[in-house]
Amino acid sequence: MRFTRLCSLVLFASLFAACGESDPADVSTDGGSLPSEADEAREAAFLDSSGAVTGTAFVDGSGEARAVLRLATRLGEVELGESGVGLGPRAVLALVATRAGDDGREGTADDLRFRRLSELDAVPYIGPRSWALLLARAEAEGLVAKLDPCGRGAPRDGLAGLPGDVVDAAPDVRRVVATDRLEVWARAGSAPSADQLEAFRARSCDAFQFDLDTLEREPDEPALVVMPIRVVVLDDAAYGRATGAPGTYGVTFGATASEGDAFVVPVGALRDLAELDDTLAHELAHVFQFRLAPFDAEIPWYFMEGTAIALGSTFGKARHGYATGFVTGWMRTATGEDARLTFRRYGLEDLTQNLSEVGHDQAVSGFFVEFLRAKLVTPAGTGVPQIQARLMETMEAVSAGESLAAAFAQHTGGASLSAAQEAFIGHLDATVGDWSRRAEGTIFSE
Numbered sequence: 001m002r003f004t005r006l007c008s009l010v011l012f013a014s015l016f017a018a019c020g021e022s023d024p025a026d027v028s029t030d031g032g033s034l035p036s037e038a039d040e041a042r043e044a045a046f047l048d049s050s051g052a053v054t055g056t057a058f059v060d061g062s063g064e065a066r067a068v069l070r071l072a073t074r075l076g077e078v079e080l081g082e083s084g085v086g087l088g089p090r091a092v093l094a095l096v097a098t099r100a101g102d103d104g105r106e107g108t109a110d111d112l113r114f115r116r117l118s119e120l121d122a123v124p125y126i127g128p129r130s131w132a133l134l135l136a137r138a139e140a141e142g143l144v145a146k147l148d149p150c151g152r153g154a155p156r157d158g159l160a161g162l163p164g165d166v167v168d169a170a171p172d173v174r175r176v177v178a179t180d181r182l183e184v185w186a187r188a189g190s191a192p193s194a195d196q197l198e199a200f201r202a203r204s205c206d207a208f209q210f211d212l213d214t215l216e217r218e219p220d221e222p223a224l225v226v227m228p229i230r231v232v233v234l235d236d237a238a239y240g241r242a243t244g245a246p247g248t249y250g251v252t253f254g255a256t257a258s259e260g261d262a263f264v265v266p267v268g269a270l271r272d273l274a275e276l277d278d279t280l281a282h283e284l285a286h287v288f289q290f291r292l293a294p295f296d297a298e299i300p301w302y303f304m305e306g307t308a309i310a311l312g313s314t315f316g317k318a319r320h321g322y323a324t325g326f327v328t329g330w331m332r333t334a335t336g337e338d339a340r341l342t343f344r345r346y347g348l349e350d351l352t353q354n355l356s357e358v359g360h361d362q363a364v365s366g367f368f369v370e371f372l373r374a375k376l377v378t379p380a381g382t383g384v385p386q387i388q389a390r391l392m393e394t395m396e397a398v399s400a401g402e403s404l405a406a407a408f409a410q411h412t413g414g415a416s417l418s419a420a421q422e423a424f425i426g427h428l429d430a431t432v433g434d435w436s437r438r439a440e441g442t443i444f445s446e
């Protein structure tokens with residue numbers, strides 16, 4: 001594999017942006033064509049005002065939520081009905097009508113998938129009783145545990161070990177907090193406190209869920225189940241030895257024939273939780289890349305790092321209200337020539353010579369990804385929705401042997417990669433000295 005490690009450089013002063021984004025719901029809830037003489041009550045909401053299932057702690061992203069949403073999306077009418085899950089006929093009709101989309105037929109391109117509890121809750125006749133029935137079915141099938149991204153089973157043994165560089169730098173490293181899906185490792189000799197370890201576990205879990213959903217992946221995909229996600233927390237000295245990149249905030253090692261993948265963070269990252277969250281989402285993006293697109297020789301660095309940078313900054317903004325990381329500082333002064341430089345220097349080979357060049361190229365790359373999402377004009381319109389998911393698919397296709405240009409066009413609504421690069425260069429040249437116009441619509445906007 002060409003890349004054995006990827007750095008997150010959160011070394012540079014970050015400037016601030018404000019305001020969260022809102023995701024439009026992607027499920028229509030038009031149940032207006034249903035019969036009106038209901039013998040089932042139009043059930044009350046099953047969600048409370050905080051977004052949790054009433055009387056529980058189940059929220060979007062939990063194994064419970066994912067399992068119920070999957071059943072509501074995938075089960076057929078008969079399985080949903082009285083002889084299966086036990087939903088009443090009107091609830092079944094309303095569910096099927098909702099997910100069939102505008103054309104009213106399932107199995108067509110406009111079919112909808114329930115991604116959020118609020119989308120399911122908005123379906124007529126679906127309420128607390130339906131929730132309970134669907135959850136009971138999900139639990140009976142073992143689906144709740146299977147779809148909990150951070151796991152709830154016992155740690156697994158007999159798996160490939162940590163990357164050799166990590167073990168060499170910290171021979172006393174061992175697994176300290178673990179489920180079947182997420183492991184935190186630390187040194188016996190200089191172990192972080194229980195609170196610190198829990199902070200890394202919980203924050204890694206949240207970041208993993210964010211990446212999973214942003215990339216539109218399922219937690220039970222084989223590539224994600226094959227090994228637990230591994231977080232290695234090291235003291236600064238061991239971190240520097242293990243990664244060869246002292247002073248950076250995180251490094252991800254891909255798997256080899258004999259070693260598992262892992263990402264390494266220094267315990268000192270707890271000093272700035274916003275930047276830590278950015279780093280975790282960033283490094284986990286690399287874990288996805290390594291696992292889903294392992295043959296990466298034809299995938300440019302500006303995409304591998306650009307998507308990770310944008311994911312990290314987006315997660316940071318969602319959690320803390322401003323775009324974390326170091327993109328803004330670089331991009332306020334960049335011109336089109338900076339983009340040309342990065343496309344050349346951070347292409348299929350990483351030709352950067354020092355951390356400053358890496359910072360520059362990662363910032364430009366991350367901004368390019370946001371440009372594609374918010375501003376690129378394609379045959380399908382302005383901006384490529386869910387660009388992170390589309391670029392992950394592009395990388396997978398390239399890993400499987402497709403050309404980058406063809407895969408990019410296929411997954412972005414017909415956009416030309418070279419034209420997109422030219423458009424980005426042109427956008428930077430046209431917005432020199434006008435940050436608000438340059439950043440407008442991106443997560444880096446203030």
Ligand SMILES: [Zn+2]
Binds near residue numbers: 308
């Ligand atoms: Zn990176």
